[in-house]
Amino acid sequence: MTSAPEAPRRTPALTSAAPVGALTVIAWLAVAVGVLLGIMSLDGPLTGAVPVRLTTAAPASQDVVLPCVEGWSLDGGSCAPAAPSAQWHGGAALPVRNAGGMVAEAHALGAVSLLAASPLWVGLIAGGGAGLALIPVLRATADGRPFARGNARGLAVASALALMGGALATAGPMLAAPSVIASIEAMTIHSANGAFDMPDGWIEPALQIVWWPVVVAALLAALAAVTHRGARLAADVEGLV
Secondary structure (H helix, E strand, O other): OOOOOOOOOOOHHHHHHHHHHHHHHHHHHHHHHHHHHHHHHHHOOOOOEEEEEEOOOOEEEOOOEEEOEOOEOOOOOOOOOOEOOOOOOOOOOEOOEEOOOEEEEOOOOOHHHHHHOHHHHHHHHHHHHHHHHHHHHHHHHHOOOOOOOOHHHHHHHHHHHHHHHHHHHHHHHHHHHHHHHHHHHOOEEEEOOEEEEOOOOOEEEOOOOOOHHHHHHHHHHHHHHHHHHHHHHHHHHHHHO
């Protein structure tokens, strides 16, 4: 009696090929899209927004921001502090919007627009670069070598890229904010009661830290430390055998 032929075993190379290939494609795509969006932001099709804060009358925030004005408020009541009616016309919207915090659109081209849009394109490039750094780590882990030489270094590089991306995504809008605010202060505001100049000093840059890359960087750094420790222990064990 002959036994049934055994099913072919899946080799480690075939097991690791799918996730490694998927990560490679996604990482390179993220880098390419990030570079493309960065180029687009220079020419204007892609505009960014910079975080700002208001130093004047308490706003009534909706899709538009309406300052409190003496003798006028959104709900017909009173609010304070209120801007003088000679300085701001009641019902005229500030050239900022509420998006979980006050932001001002960057309509200038070139470096200002590039910096303002940096959270988007920098995030994609940094994320793609981190993914590329993790490809050898994923390949070695899928092959059953989680503590292979180089895994800790790949995790550390990915952690550094994530942290650097978060820092640049935070710094970019802050660097662009003074130019964006200067362009706003040069605007003429149009209202039902006529046009008037945008007052100076009503808008200031606001720091808005992009936290999620810091969390990702911390997790990758912790994994790098554990992997480095595991690699040293594995090397010690091999030396005893």
